[in-house]
Amino acid sequence: MRIALIEPDTRHAKLVTRLIFAGGHVCQHFTASAPFFNQAADQFFDLLITESWAGDHSAEDVIAHARSILPSLPVIVLMSEPRESQIVAALHAGADDCLIKPVRGPEMLARVDALLRRAGLRRPQNRRRDVIRGYAFDAGNLAVTFGSHTVTLTPKEFRFALLLFSNLSRPVSRAHILETVWARRRDVKSRTVDTHASRVRSKLQLRPERGYSLTPLYGFGYQLDAFPADAAVEAVAASG
Template identity: 65%
Template sequence: MRIALVEPDASQAEIILRLLIGGGHACQRFSSGTAFLEALEEDAFDLLLATWWCGDTGADDLIPLARRALPGLPAIVLMVAPHESEIVSALHGGADDCIAKPVRGPEMLARIDALLRRAGVRRPHNRARQVFGDYVFDSGRSRASFRGQTITLTPKEFRFALLLFTNASRPVSRARILETVWNLNRDVRSRTLDTHASRLRSKLQLSPEHGWRLATLYGFGYQLDRVPASTRAMSGEEYPDSVVYHVGSEEKL
Protein backbone atom coordinates (compact mmCIF):
# COMPACT_ATOMS: atom_id res chain seq x y z
CA MET A 1 0.00 0.00 0.00
CA ARG A 2 1.06 3.60 -0.56
CA ILE A 3 1.63 5.30 2.78
CA ALA A 4 2.37 8.99 3.36
CA LEU A 5 4.60 9.52 6.40
CA VAL A 6 4.67 13.04 7.87
CA GLU A 7 7.62 13.07 10.26
CA PRO A 8 9.93 16.10 10.73
CA ASP A 9 12.55 14.05 12.61
CA ALA A 10 14.77 12.48 9.94
CA SER A 11 16.17 9.77 12.23
CA GLN A 12 12.69 8.70 13.36
CA ALA A 13 11.47 8.78 9.78
CA GLU A 14 14.28 6.50 8.63
CA ILE A 15 13.38 3.86 11.24
CA ILE A 16 9.69 3.95 10.36
CA LEU A 17 10.40 3.87 6.61
CA ARG A 18 12.50 0.73 7.01
CA LEU A 19 9.73 -0.97 8.98
CA LEU A 20 7.07 -0.04 6.43
CA ILE A 21 9.14 -1.14 3.44
CA GLY A 22 9.99 -4.37 5.26
CA GLY A 23 6.25 -4.89 5.74
CA GLY A 24 5.66 -4.70 2.00
CA HIS A 25 4.41 -1.11 1.81
CA ALA A 26 5.55 1.75 -0.40
CA CYS A 27 6.13 4.91 1.61
CA GLN A 28 6.90 8.55 0.91
CA ARG A 29 8.16 10.77 3.71
CA PHE A 30 7.27 14.45 4.16
CA SER A 31 9.02 16.74 6.62
CA SER A 32 5.99 18.96 7.17
CA GLY A 33 2.24 19.02 6.84
CA THR A 34 2.44 21.70 4.16
CA ALA A 35 4.72 19.56 1.99
CA PHE A 36 2.28 16.66 2.28
CA LEU A 37 -0.74 18.79 1.35
CA GLU A 38 1.10 20.18 -1.68
CA ALA A 39 1.87 16.63 -2.83
CA LEU A 40 -1.84 15.75 -2.68
CA GLU A 41 -2.44 18.11 -5.60
CA GLU A 42 -0.86 15.53 -7.91
CA ASP A 43 -0.60 12.31 -5.91
CA ALA A 44 -2.75 9.92 -3.86
CA PHE A 45 -2.12 7.61 -0.92
CA ASP A 46 -3.87 4.71 0.79
CA LEU A 47 -3.02 5.83 4.33
CA LEU A 48 -1.61 8.80 6.26
CA LEU A 49 0.84 8.16 9.08
CA ALA A 50 1.54 11.45 10.85
CA THR A 51 3.41 12.39 13.99
CA TRP A 52 1.43 14.44 16.56
CA TRP A 53 3.37 17.62 15.67
CA CYS A 54 4.06 17.74 11.93
CA GLY A 55 6.63 20.54 12.05
CA ASP A 56 4.21 23.29 11.05
CA THR A 57 0.81 22.02 12.19
CA GLY A 58 -0.79 19.43 14.44
CA ALA A 59 -1.99 16.09 13.13
CA ASP A 60 -5.50 16.90 14.35
CA ASP A 61 -5.53 19.89 11.97
CA LEU A 62 -3.73 18.11 9.12
CA ILE A 63 -6.08 15.14 8.85
CA PRO A 64 -9.26 17.13 7.99
CA LEU A 65 -7.30 19.13 5.39
CA ALA A 66 -5.94 15.95 3.82
CA ARG A 67 -9.42 14.46 3.59
CA ARG A 68 -10.61 17.42 1.53
CA ALA A 69 -8.33 16.09 -1.21
CA LEU A 70 -8.73 12.37 -0.40
CA PRO A 71 -12.12 11.77 1.27
CA GLY A 72 -12.06 8.88 3.71
CA LEU A 73 -8.24 8.71 3.83
CA PRO A 74 -7.33 6.39 6.76
CA ALA A 75 -5.04 8.11 9.26
CA ILE A 76 -2.85 7.03 12.18
CA VAL A 77 -1.16 9.47 14.58
CA LEU A 78 2.23 8.75 16.17
CA MET A 79 2.80 10.12 19.69
CA VAL A 80 5.63 10.13 22.23
CA ALA A 81 4.32 9.00 25.64
CA PRO A 82 0.84 10.27 24.83
CA HIS A 83 -1.48 11.59 27.50
CA GLU A 84 -5.11 10.58 27.42
CA SER A 85 -6.11 14.11 26.46
CA GLU A 86 -3.80 14.02 23.42
CA ILE A 87 -5.23 10.69 22.26
CA VAL A 88 -8.76 11.99 22.67
CA SER A 89 -7.87 15.15 20.73
CA ALA A 90 -6.32 13.13 17.90
CA LEU A 91 -9.33 10.84 17.64
CA HIS A 92 -11.73 13.78 17.70
CA GLY A 93 -9.57 15.38 15.01
CA GLY A 94 -10.22 12.45 12.69
CA ALA A 95 -7.48 9.94 13.50
CA ASP A 96 -8.50 6.30 13.17
CA ASP A 97 -5.82 5.07 15.56
CA CYS A 98 -2.88 6.26 17.67
CA ILE A 99 0.50 4.56 18.11
CA ALA A 100 3.12 5.37 20.73
CA LYS A 101 6.69 6.25 19.72
CA PRO A 102 9.21 4.76 19.51
CA VAL A 103 7.14 2.43 17.37
CA ARG A 104 7.23 -1.34 17.69
CA GLY A 105 7.45 -2.77 14.20
CA PRO A 106 5.11 -5.79 14.38
CA GLU A 107 2.45 -3.85 16.29
CA MET A 108 2.55 -0.89 13.88
CA LEU A 109 2.30 -3.13 10.80
CA ALA A 110 -0.55 -5.12 12.36
CA ARG A 111 -2.46 -1.92 13.18
CA ILE A 112 -1.92 -0.61 9.64
CA ASP A 113 -3.19 -3.83 8.08
CA ALA A 114 -6.21 -3.86 10.39
CA LEU A 115 -7.07 -0.25 9.53
CA LEU A 116 -6.69 -0.84 5.79
CA ARG A 117 -8.98 -3.86 6.05
CA ARG A 118 -11.63 -1.79 7.79
CA ALA A 119 -11.23 0.94 5.17
CA GLY A 120 -11.75 -1.60 2.39
CA VAL A 121 -8.29 -1.12 0.87
CA ARG A 122 -7.08 -4.35 -0.67
CA ARG A 123 -3.89 -5.58 -2.23
CA PRO A 124 -3.69 -8.60 -4.51
CA HIS A 125 -3.14 -11.83 -2.60
CA ASN A 126 -0.14 -14.02 -3.28
CA ARG A 127 -2.33 -17.04 -4.04
CA ALA A 128 -1.36 -18.81 -7.26
CA ARG A 129 -4.94 -19.00 -8.56
CA GLN A 130 -7.72 -16.46 -8.07
CA VAL A 131 -11.24 -16.62 -9.46
CA PHE A 132 -13.57 -13.68 -10.13
CA GLY A 133 -16.78 -14.95 -11.68
CA ASP A 134 -15.89 -16.34 -15.13
CA TYR A 135 -12.33 -14.99 -14.89
CA VAL A 136 -9.42 -17.05 -13.56
CA PHE A 137 -5.99 -15.56 -12.87
CA ASP A 138 -3.03 -17.93 -12.49
CA SER A 139 -0.24 -15.88 -10.91
CA GLY A 140 2.22 -18.76 -11.11
CA ARG A 141 2.03 -18.70 -14.91
CA SER A 142 0.92 -15.07 -15.32
CA ARG A 143 -2.02 -16.41 -17.30
CA ALA A 144 -5.67 -15.39 -17.38
CA SER A 145 -8.71 -17.15 -18.75
CA PHE A 146 -12.33 -16.25 -19.41
CA ARG A 147 -14.98 -18.96 -19.59
CA GLY A 148 -12.29 -21.56 -20.11
CA GLN A 149 -10.51 -19.67 -22.90
CA THR A 150 -6.92 -18.57 -22.30
CA ILE A 151 -6.28 -14.83 -22.69
CA THR A 152 -2.82 -13.66 -23.67
CA LEU A 153 -1.73 -10.78 -21.45
CA THR A 154 1.62 -9.06 -21.05
CA PRO A 155 3.07 -9.07 -17.51
CA LYS A 156 2.01 -5.45 -17.01
CA GLU A 157 -1.50 -6.15 -18.31
CA PHE A 158 -1.77 -9.14 -15.99
CA ARG A 159 -0.76 -7.11 -12.91
CA PHE A 160 -3.07 -4.26 -13.94
CA ALA A 161 -6.04 -6.60 -14.42
CA LEU A 162 -5.46 -8.46 -11.15
CA LEU A 163 -5.24 -5.15 -9.25
CA LEU A 164 -8.57 -4.02 -10.72
CA PHE A 165 -10.38 -7.30 -10.02
CA THR A 166 -9.00 -7.50 -6.48
CA ASN A 167 -10.39 -4.01 -5.84
CA ALA A 168 -13.66 -4.43 -7.76
CA SER A 169 -16.21 -1.69 -6.95
CA ARG A 170 -13.46 0.50 -5.47
CA PRO A 171 -11.60 3.36 -7.16
CA VAL A 172 -7.94 2.61 -7.90
CA SER A 173 -5.72 5.66 -8.26
CA ARG A 174 -3.24 6.14 -11.07
CA ALA A 175 -0.49 6.46 -8.47
CA ARG A 176 -1.33 3.05 -7.05
CA ILE A 177 -1.49 1.51 -10.52
CA LEU A 178 1.96 2.92 -11.32
CA GLU A 179 3.29 1.49 -8.05
CA THR A 180 1.86 -1.98 -8.65
CA VAL A 181 2.26 -2.30 -12.42
CA TRP A 182 5.24 -0.08 -13.23
CA ASN A 183 7.06 -0.26 -9.89
CA LEU A 184 6.66 3.46 -9.13
CA ASN A 185 8.06 4.57 -12.51
CA ARG A 186 6.95 8.20 -12.49
CA ASP A 187 7.89 8.62 -16.17
CA VAL A 188 4.92 6.59 -17.39
CA ARG A 189 2.65 8.84 -19.43
CA SER A 190 -1.09 9.00 -18.91
CA ARG A 191 -1.59 7.90 -22.51
CA THR A 192 0.36 4.70 -21.79
CA LEU A 193 -1.88 3.92 -18.82
CA ASP A 194 -5.01 4.64 -20.86
CA THR A 195 -3.75 2.39 -23.64
CA HIS A 196 -3.26 -0.50 -21.23
CA ALA A 197 -6.75 0.02 -19.81
CA SER A 198 -8.21 0.00 -23.33
CA ARG A 199 -6.39 -3.25 -24.14
CA LEU A 200 -7.76 -4.86 -20.99
CA ARG A 201 -11.31 -3.87 -21.95
CA SER A 202 -10.81 -5.55 -25.30
CA LYS A 203 -8.83 -8.65 -24.29
CA LEU A 204 -10.90 -9.44 -21.19
CA GLN A 205 -14.19 -8.40 -22.83
CA LEU A 206 -14.96 -6.06 -19.95
CA SER A 207 -18.39 -5.00 -21.13
CA PRO A 208 -21.83 -4.92 -19.48
CA GLU A 209 -23.08 -7.90 -21.49
CA HIS A 210 -20.32 -9.97 -19.88
CA GLY A 211 -21.07 -8.63 -16.42
CA TRP A 212 -18.33 -6.03 -15.93
CA ARG A 213 -17.67 -2.36 -16.67
CA LEU A 214 -14.28 -0.63 -16.47
CA ALA A 215 -14.80 3.09 -15.85
CA THR A 216 -12.23 5.85 -16.16
CA LEU A 217 -12.36 8.17 -13.14
CA TYR A 218 -11.48 11.57 -14.50
CA GLY A 219 -8.35 12.99 -12.88
CA PHE A 220 -7.94 9.98 -10.55
CA GLY A 221 -7.74 6.49 -12.04
CA TYR A 222 -10.05 3.56 -12.80
CA GLN A 223 -12.81 1.49 -11.24
CA LEU A 224 -14.01 -1.98 -12.22
CA ASP A 225 -17.62 -2.78 -11.36
CA ARG A 226 -19.89 -5.80 -11.63
CA VAL A 227 -22.97 -5.13 -13.76
CA PRO A 228 -26.15 -6.69 -12.31
CA ALA A 229 -27.79 -9.25 -14.57
CA SER A 230 -30.96 -7.15 -14.66
CA THR A 231 -29.12 -4.33 -16.46
CA ARG A 232 -27.00 -6.33 -18.91
CA ALA A 233 -29.64 -6.23 -21.60
CA MET A 234 -29.48 -2.43 -21.78
CA SER A 235 -27.87 -0.84 -24.81
CA GLY A 236 -24.21 0.04 -25.07
CA GLU A 237 -25.15 3.71 -25.32
CA GLU A 238 -26.63 3.59 -21.82
CA TYR A 239 -23.85 1.44 -20.37
CA PRO A 240 -20.65 2.24 -22.28
CA ASP A 241 -17.43 0.32 -21.71
CA SER A 242 -15.70 3.43 -20.40
CA VAL A 243 -17.46 6.00 -18.26
CA VAL A 244 -15.62 9.11 -17.15
CA TYR A 245 -16.63 10.66 -13.83
CA HIS A 246 -15.61 13.57 -11.69
CA VAL A 247 -13.99 12.06 -8.60
CA GLY A 248 -16.53 11.88 -5.79
CA SER A 249 -19.42 12.58 -8.16
CA GLU A 250 -21.90 10.55 -10.14
CA GLU A 251 -22.02 13.15 -12.92
CA LYS A 252 -20.96 11.83 -16.31
CA LEU A 253 -18.81 14.01 -18.50
Protein backbone atom coordinates in the same frame (compact mmCIF):
# COMPACT_ATOMS: atom_id res chain seq x y z
CA MET B 1 -0.48 0.62 -0.74
CA ARG B 2 0.82 4.19 -0.93
CA ILE B 3 1.39 5.55 2.56
CA ALA B 4 2.30 9.15 3.37
CA LEU B 5 4.40 9.74 6.49
CA ILE B 6 4.70 13.20 8.06
CA GLU B 7 7.50 12.97 10.60
CA PRO B 8 9.92 15.83 11.44
CA ASP B 9 12.23 13.39 13.24
CA THR B 10 14.23 11.99 10.31
CA ARG B 11 15.81 9.19 12.36
CA HIS B 12 12.43 7.87 13.42
CA ALA B 13 11.12 8.42 9.89
CA LYS B 14 13.82 6.10 8.50
CA LEU B 15 12.71 3.38 10.91
CA VAL B 16 9.04 3.75 10.00
CA THR B 17 9.80 3.91 6.27
CA ARG B 18 11.83 0.68 6.39
CA LEU B 19 9.10 -1.10 8.32
CA ILE B 20 6.40 0.03 5.90
CA PHE B 21 8.49 -1.02 2.91
CA ALA B 22 9.18 -4.41 4.53
CA GLY B 23 5.42 -4.77 4.98
CA GLY B 24 4.92 -4.53 1.21
CA HIS B 25 3.85 -0.89 0.99
CA VAL B 26 5.31 2.26 -0.57
CA CYS B 27 6.11 5.06 1.87
CA GLN B 28 6.69 8.70 0.97
CA HIS B 29 8.21 10.73 3.81
CA PHE B 30 7.56 14.42 4.46
CA THR B 31 9.20 16.46 7.22
CA ALA B 32 6.20 18.81 7.48
CA SER B 33 2.58 18.92 6.38
CA ALA B 34 2.92 21.64 3.70
CA PRO B 35 4.87 19.50 1.18
CA PHE B 36 2.47 16.63 1.86
CA PHE B 37 -0.52 18.80 0.97
CA ASN B 38 1.23 19.88 -2.24
CA GLN B 39 1.69 16.24 -3.23
CA ALA B 40 -1.78 15.17 -2.11
CA ALA B 41 -3.31 17.65 -4.54
CA ASP B 42 -1.87 15.63 -7.45
CA GLN B 43 -1.30 12.13 -6.03
CA PHE B 44 -3.45 9.62 -4.19
CA PHE B 45 -2.48 8.09 -0.86
CA ASP B 46 -4.18 5.13 0.82
CA LEU B 47 -3.11 6.07 4.36
CA LEU B 48 -1.56 8.99 6.25
CA ILE B 49 0.70 8.53 9.27
CA THR B 50 1.48 11.84 10.96
CA GLU B 51 3.31 12.98 14.07
CA SER B 52 1.16 14.78 16.65
CA TRP B 53 3.19 17.87 15.74
CA ALA B 54 3.71 17.68 11.98
CA GLY B 55 6.52 20.21 11.83
CA ASP B 56 4.25 23.14 11.00
CA HIS B 57 0.76 22.18 12.22
CA SER B 58 -0.84 19.97 14.83
CA ALA B 59 -2.19 16.57 13.83
CA GLU B 60 -5.74 17.84 14.44
CA ASP B 61 -5.29 20.56 11.79
CA VAL B 62 -3.50 18.17 9.43
CA ILE B 63 -6.36 15.65 9.60
CA ALA B 64 -8.98 18.24 8.75
CA HIS B 65 -7.00 19.63 5.82
CA ALA B 66 -6.04 16.17 4.53
CA ARG B 67 -9.64 15.01 4.53
CA SER B 68 -10.67 18.10 2.55
CA ILE B 69 -8.26 16.96 -0.19
CA LEU B 70 -8.61 13.18 0.16
CA PRO B 71 -12.01 12.41 1.72
CA SER B 72 -12.13 9.36 4.02
CA LEU B 73 -8.33 9.14 4.12
CA PRO B 74 -7.38 6.81 7.03
CA VAL B 75 -5.03 8.51 9.52
CA ILE B 76 -2.71 7.19 12.23
CA VAL B 77 -1.18 9.68 14.68
CA LEU B 78 2.27 9.10 16.21
CA MET B 79 2.78 10.32 19.78
CA SER B 80 5.68 10.44 22.24
CA GLU B 81 4.64 9.53 25.79
CA PRO B 82 1.11 10.84 25.25
CA ARG B 83 -1.32 11.79 27.97
CA GLU B 84 -4.77 10.28 27.76
CA SER B 85 -6.22 13.69 26.89
CA GLN B 86 -3.90 13.91 23.83
CA ILE B 87 -5.04 10.54 22.54
CA VAL B 88 -8.69 11.46 23.09
CA ALA B 89 -8.20 14.81 21.30
CA ALA B 90 -6.60 13.10 18.28
CA LEU B 91 -9.38 10.53 18.05
CA HIS B 92 -12.05 13.21 18.36
CA ALA B 93 -10.29 15.16 15.59
CA GLY B 94 -10.76 12.18 13.27
CA ALA B 95 -7.71 9.99 13.78
CA ASP B 96 -8.43 6.31 13.18
CA ASP B 97 -5.64 5.09 15.46
CA CYS B 98 -2.71 6.29 17.58
CA LEU B 99 0.76 4.77 17.98
CA ILE B 100 3.33 5.50 20.64
CA LYS B 101 6.86 6.42 19.52
CA PRO B 102 9.23 4.81 18.94
CA VAL B 103 7.03 2.39 17.04
CA ARG B 104 7.28 -1.38 17.48
CA GLY B 105 7.55 -3.00 14.06
CA PRO B 106 5.13 -5.94 14.20
CA GLU B 107 2.52 -3.92 16.08
CA MET B 108 2.72 -0.99 13.67
CA LEU B 109 2.39 -3.20 10.57
CA ALA B 110 -0.51 -5.10 12.14
CA ARG B 111 -2.31 -1.84 12.90
CA VAL B 112 -1.64 -0.52 9.39
CA ASP B 113 -2.97 -3.71 7.80
CA ALA B 114 -6.01 -3.74 10.09
CA LEU B 115 -6.81 -0.12 9.28
CA LEU B 116 -6.43 -0.64 5.53
CA ARG B 117 -8.55 -3.77 5.78
CA ARG B 118 -11.33 -1.87 7.54
CA ALA B 119 -11.10 0.81 4.88
CA GLY B 120 -11.58 -1.84 2.17
CA LEU B 121 -8.11 -1.32 0.74
CA ARG B 122 -6.66 -4.80 1.15
CA ARG B 123 -4.90 -6.25 -1.88
CA PRO B 124 -3.60 -9.78 -2.37
CA GLN B 125 0.09 -9.67 -1.56
CA ASN B 126 1.23 -11.13 -4.86
CA ARG B 127 -0.89 -8.76 -6.91
CA ARG B 128 0.28 -5.48 -5.44
CA ARG B 129 0.60 -2.66 -7.96
CA ASP B 130 1.97 0.78 -7.23
CA VAL B 131 2.18 3.73 -9.61
CA ILE B 132 4.82 6.38 -8.92
CA ARG B 133 5.46 9.25 -11.32
CA GLY B 134 4.21 7.32 -14.34
CA TYR B 135 6.04 4.08 -13.46
CA ALA B 136 3.70 1.19 -12.55
CA PHE B 137 5.27 -1.50 -10.34
CA ASP B 138 3.62 -4.94 -10.56
CA ALA B 139 5.03 -6.97 -7.67
CA GLY B 140 3.22 -10.13 -8.75
CA ASN B 141 5.07 -10.27 -12.07
CA LEU B 142 8.19 -8.27 -11.13
CA ALA B 143 7.33 -5.97 -14.02
CA VAL B 144 7.51 -2.20 -14.42
CA THR B 145 5.44 -0.36 -17.02
CA PHE B 146 6.25 3.16 -18.18
CA GLY B 147 4.95 4.83 -21.32
CA SER B 148 4.54 2.07 -23.89
CA HIS B 149 7.23 -0.12 -22.29
CA THR B 150 6.88 -3.05 -19.91
CA VAL B 151 10.12 -4.39 -18.47
CA THR B 152 10.58 -7.52 -16.36
CA LEU B 153 13.17 -7.22 -13.60
CA THR B 154 14.91 -9.70 -11.33
CA PRO B 155 13.61 -9.72 -7.73
CA LYS B 156 16.58 -7.68 -6.50
CA GLU B 157 16.33 -5.20 -9.37
CA PHE B 158 12.62 -4.78 -8.66
CA ARG B 159 13.18 -4.12 -4.95
CA PHE B 160 16.05 -1.74 -5.77
CA ALA B 161 13.96 0.22 -8.28
CA LEU B 162 10.94 0.44 -5.98
CA LEU B 163 13.18 1.59 -3.12
CA LEU B 164 14.61 4.39 -5.28
CA PHE B 165 11.20 5.53 -6.52
CA SER B 166 9.82 5.42 -2.97
CA ASN B 167 12.58 7.86 -2.00
CA LEU B 168 12.52 10.27 -4.93
CA SER B 169 14.87 13.23 -4.43
CA ARG B 170 16.21 11.72 -1.21
CA PRO B 171 19.61 10.01 -0.78
CA VAL B 172 19.41 6.27 -0.09
CA SER B 173 22.37 4.84 1.78
CA ARG B 174 24.10 1.62 0.83
CA ALA B 175 23.21 0.27 4.27
CA HIS B 176 19.52 0.87 3.56
CA ILE B 177 19.88 -0.67 0.09
CA LEU B 178 21.56 -3.77 1.55
CA GLU B 179 18.89 -4.16 4.24
CA THR B 180 16.03 -3.78 1.75
CA VAL B 181 17.36 -5.51 -1.37
CA TRP B 182 19.75 -8.10 0.05
CA ALA B 183 17.97 -8.80 3.37
CA ARG B 184 20.66 -7.17 5.53
CA ARG B 185 23.54 -9.24 4.11
CA ARG B 186 26.81 -7.40 4.70
CA ASP B 187 28.97 -9.60 2.48
CA VAL B 188 27.59 -8.09 -0.73
CA LYS B 189 30.39 -6.43 -2.68
CA SER B 190 30.14 -2.74 -3.49
CA ARG B 191 30.36 -3.35 -7.23
CA THR B 192 27.35 -5.70 -6.98
CA VAL B 193 25.23 -2.78 -5.77
CA ASP B 194 26.68 -0.58 -8.52
CA THR B 195 25.92 -3.23 -11.15
CA HIS B 196 22.29 -3.46 -10.04
CA ALA B 197 22.01 0.34 -10.08
CA SER B 198 23.36 0.39 -13.64
CA ARG B 199 20.88 -2.29 -14.75
CA VAL B 200 17.94 -0.46 -13.16
CA ARG B 201 19.04 2.80 -14.82
CA SER B 202 19.28 1.09 -18.21
CA LYS B 203 16.12 -1.05 -18.05
CA LEU B 204 13.90 1.75 -16.76
CA GLN B 205 15.54 4.38 -18.98
CA LEU B 206 16.33 6.69 -16.07
CA ARG B 207 17.93 9.36 -18.22
CA PRO B 208 17.68 13.17 -18.30
CA GLU B 209 15.76 13.12 -21.58
CA ARG B 210 13.06 11.09 -19.80
CA GLY B 211 13.12 13.43 -16.82
CA TYR B 212 15.15 11.26 -14.43
CA SER B 213 18.66 11.15 -13.03
CA LEU B 214 20.09 8.29 -10.95
CA THR B 215 23.23 9.59 -9.27
CA PRO B 216 25.82 7.66 -7.25
CA LEU B 217 26.70 9.50 -4.03
CA TYR B 218 30.37 8.85 -3.32
CA GLY B 219 30.85 6.98 -0.07
CA PHE B 220 27.11 6.95 0.70
CA GLY B 221 24.70 5.44 -1.81
CA TYR B 222 22.36 6.58 -4.59
CA GLN B 223 19.74 9.24 -5.26
CA LEU B 224 16.99 9.25 -7.89
CA ASP B 225 15.71 12.66 -8.98
CA ALA B 226 12.76 13.51 -11.21
CA PHE B 227 12.66 16.70 -13.24
CA PRO B 228 9.73 18.67 -14.73
CA ALA B 229 9.40 18.38 -18.49
CA ASP B 230 11.00 21.79 -19.19
CA ALA B 231 13.94 21.02 -16.90
CA ALA B 232 14.48 17.70 -18.68
CA VAL B 233 14.65 19.46 -22.05
CA GLU B 234 17.20 21.92 -20.67
CA ALA B 235 19.29 19.06 -19.23
CA VAL B 236 19.42 17.35 -22.63
CA ALA B 237 20.34 20.60 -24.37
CA ALA B 238 23.12 21.25 -21.85
CA SER B 239 24.54 17.74 -22.29
CA GLY B 240 24.56 18.18 -26.04
